[in-house]
Amino acid sequence: DGGITQSPKYLFRKEGQNVTLSCEQNLNHDAMYWYRQDPGQGLRLIYYSQIVNDFQKGDIAEGYSVSREKKESFPLTVTSAQKNPTAFYLCASSIGGQSGELFFGEGSRLTVL
Amino acid sequence: KQEVTQIPAALSVPEGENLVLNCSFTDSAIYNLQWFRQDPGKGLTSLLLIQSSQREQTSGRLNASLDKSSGRSTLYIAASQPGDSATYLCAVCPNSGYALNFGKGTSLLVTP
Numbered sequence: 001d002g003g004i005t006q007s008p009k010y011l012f013r014k015e016g017q018n019v020t021l022s023c024e025q026n027l028n029h030d031a032m033y034w035y036r037q038d039p040g041q042g043l044r045l046i047y048y049s050q051i052v053n054d055f056q057k058g059d060i061a062e063g064y065s066v067s068r069e070k071k072e073s074f075p076l077t078v079t080s081a082q083k084n085p086t087a088f089y090l091c092a093s094s095i096g097g098q099s100g101e102l103f104f105g106e107g108s109r110l111t112v113l
Numbered sequence: 114k115q116e117v118t119q120i121p122a123a124l125s126v127p128e129g130e131n132l133v134l135n136c137s138f139t140d141s142a143i144y145n146l147q148w149f150r151q152d153p154g155k156g157l158t159s160l161l162l163i164q165s166s167q168r169e170q171t172s173g174r175l176n177a178s179l180d181k182s183s184g185r186s187t188l189y190i191a192a193s194q195p196g197d198s199a200t201y202l203c204a205v206c207p208n209s210g211y212a213l214n215f216g217k218g219t220s221l222l223v224t225p
Contacts (some may be wrong), residue, residue, distance in 0.1 A: 041217060043213075045213070058212060088155065100160060101147065101162045102149075102157075102204075104149075107156045109187065
């Protein structure tokens with residue numbers, strides 16, 4: 001079945017460690033996105049990519065990094081510079097920009113100990 | 114900056130009732146509006162996408178309307194079922210850029 005796969009589903013990290021969240025899609029979508037969701041807040045955009053080897057910062061990119069070497073993959077690294085990394089992270093994709101219908105993965109919950 | 118507000122924040126209804134969820138936005142220059150459903154601890158599932166030129170979209174028991182000039186959208190759920198219990202989010206795509214603006218959602222509980 002076509003879809004978006006995020007892994008791991010749950011991740012625990014010690015302070016000062018970098019962690020990488022995986023996002024893979026087999027929908028043949030050009031655009032991919034990373035969102036962060038905190039309790040009581042709307043989703044906030046971290047990074048997005050409209051095409052391979054290109055990506056742009058969203059509203060809250062500080063302390064995060066991404067790469068887009070393949071169309072299917074858009075991993076997110078949460079670096080030690082991110083002040084408050086404990087959150088639920090959601091990856092999404094669309095055919096052509098956010099003006100198209102957005103499809104989401106199941107999310108990854110990161111907890112910093 | 115576009116502000117998206119969803120009212121009410123939480124709603125509890127008995128099974129079988131028809132209900133309306135509201136979404137308002139401050140800037141009417143939008144490209145489209147999407148309604149999503151989110152179950153606890155899960156990702157978002159797209160329910161309906163309304164283009165700015167459309168007035169409504171329907172899918173099964175769901176009907177979403179859009180009034181761009183007043184900055185409002187409603188999601189109508191007919192004959193609610195316990196399986197409809199979830200958080201419903203609306204998101205607006207502005208004309209100006211690629212960043213969707215999300216509301217904080219309405220948490221719906223349908224009791225048997």
